[in-house]
Amino acid sequence: MKLAAWLLKLGFFLLVLWFALKNTTPVPVRFSADIAWEHVPLIVVMLACVALGALLGALSLSLPIYKMRREMAHLKRVSPPPSTESSPERMASAARQSGAVAELSTGERN
Secondary structure, eight states, rough: OOOHHHHHHHHHHHHHHHHHHHOEEEEEESSSSOOOOEEEHHHHHHHHHHHHHHHHHHHHHHHHHHHHHHHHHHHHHSSOOOOOOOOHHHHHHHHHHHHOOOOOOOSSEE
């Protein structure tokens, strides 16, 4: 399984490398009438745009993630202590409550 993961990573790396080598044509980058760069490789412009987009995406998600973490910490503080039932007993109880399994009778079987 690890070999397949490494082969997939190698294939992706080679694809990106091939793409980068095919897009080295110099292009002008103009921010305004006065600010311009004349000979910037196209792949540099594309990678800068991807990096900027990833940064802006991470920044836009940081506030909701922070709020969720605060809410989780608050819920952990106010939640009741865990029951003394063991995990299998809790799972069986939840299965019975949901109707997934029927109650077993305590009497003898015929």
